[in-house]
Amino acid sequence: MIDTSTPQLDRLRAVLRANVVFTSIAAIVLIAMPGRLDAVLGTGQETLIRLAGVGLGLFAGLVASTSRAQPARLVSGATVVAAADASWVAASVVAVGIGWFPPKGVVAVMVCALIVGGFAAAELTAVRHASSAADA
Numbered sequence: 001m002i003d004t005s006t007p008q009l010d011r012l013r014a015v016l017r018a019n020v021v022f023t024s025i026a027a028i029v030l031i032a033m034p035g036r037l038d039a040v041l042g043t044g045q046e047t048l049i050r051l052a053g054v055g056l057g058l059f060a061g062l063v064a065s066t067s068r069a070q071p072a073r074l075v076s077g078a079t080v081v082a083a084a085d086a087s088w089v090a091a092s093v094v095a096v097g098i099g100w101f102p103p104k105g106v107v108a109v110m111v112c113a114l115i116v117g118g119f120a121a122a123e124l125t126a127v128r129h130a131s132s133a134a135d136a
Helices: 007-032 034-041 046-067 071-097 103-135
Strands: none
Touching (some): 007 034, 007 046, 007 071, 034 103, 046 071
8 A cells, every 4th residue: 555644745745735825815816806916017907817817726726636646646746836836937037027017016926936936946845855755
């Protein structure tokens, strides 16, 4: 029988669950307050902000599902989640770099990118530890 509860797997699940909480809150805010967010972001695209919220809500559901998976799927799924988070950070840097946001929008986007980047790093670290424990 495969042990589904080791300290390393528990840590990976905890990191993913924290990601779910942050992403769900972000999704709710984007869906519920696109006008207020657009006042900061300066995109003029409230509908796109709301759609981004829907996308984040779907992503949060996938991350939640991954956090409950069996060990092999948990580790591979968490690797995909970390890649998605890293992609979000890269896209944020590109969007800021090409001037899509005014100064206060840049701050908001980069704060979110730093948080998401922190999740990516924590996920990859937890994946590495969980993989090492499985190999031992």
